[in-house]
Amino acid sequence: MIIQIEPQSDVPIYEQVSRQIIEGIARGDMKPGDTLPSVRNLAADLGVNMHTVNKSYHELEAKGILTIRAKSGAIIRSVEERALTSEQLQQIEKNLKPLVAEGMVLGASVDQIELMMKKVFADLQMPVEGV
Numbered sequence: 478m479i480i481q482i483e484p485q486s487d488v489p490i491y492e493q494v495s496r497q498i499i500e501g502i503a504r505g506d507m508k509p510g511d512t513l514p515s516v517r518n519l520a521a522d523l524g525v526n527m528h529t530v531n532k533s534y535h536e537l538e539a540k541g542i543l544t545i546r547a548k549s550g551a552i553i554r555s556v557e558e559r560a561l562t563s564e565q566l567q568q569i570e571k572n573l574k575p576l577v578a579e580g581m582v583l584g585a586s587v588d589q590i591e592l593m594m595k596k597v598f599a600d601l602q603m604p605v606e607g608v
Contacts, residue, residue, distance in 0.1 A: 478507060478514070482523050490525055494533040499542065502553060503601040509555040513543070516551075540565070 480497045482490055501507045513519070516534060520527040534551045537543040541559045543551045580590050 480519075480523060482525065490523075491529045491532040491536065494519075494523070494525075494530060495536050498533070498537060500601065502542065505602060507553055509553050509558075511553045512549065513551040513553070 478498070478501055480494055482493055484490070486493065488496075498507070498513070507513075513534070514522070516527050516530045520530045523530070534543060534545060538545050538551070541562075542554060544554055544558075545551050577590055580593075585593075
């Protein structure tokens with residue numbers, strides 16, 4: 478698992494870690510049942526505070542993506558264990574809305590925005606009809 482931190486980014490480091498773990502799972506780089514590095518090891522590898530990695534892991538656990546077990550570490554949950562809830566779907570829509578609105582304000586058409594979404598899915602190697 479390769480995670481690259483951008484210290485100058487406006488995105489908090491714990492969120493950068495969370496996003497990259499999620500992308501790694503979506504791409505299939507990490508599979509259900511895989512154990513993530515220990516908080517201590519990942520923090521040392523990234524050169525960040527252990528609390529930063531711990532916050533990321535706990536955020537991913539709250540989203541239902543990981544299970545944290547004492548002495549076993551953070552384990553990626555199976556697709557069945559992380560079934561999408563209506564609340565999660567609403568949160569995804571809420572997060573997408575400002576990005577779509579920005580695209581609209583800048584003149585992007587519905588077709589262009591749909592194409593961008595399909596490109597993101599293709600980049601993450603997830604099958605999408607019509608791609």
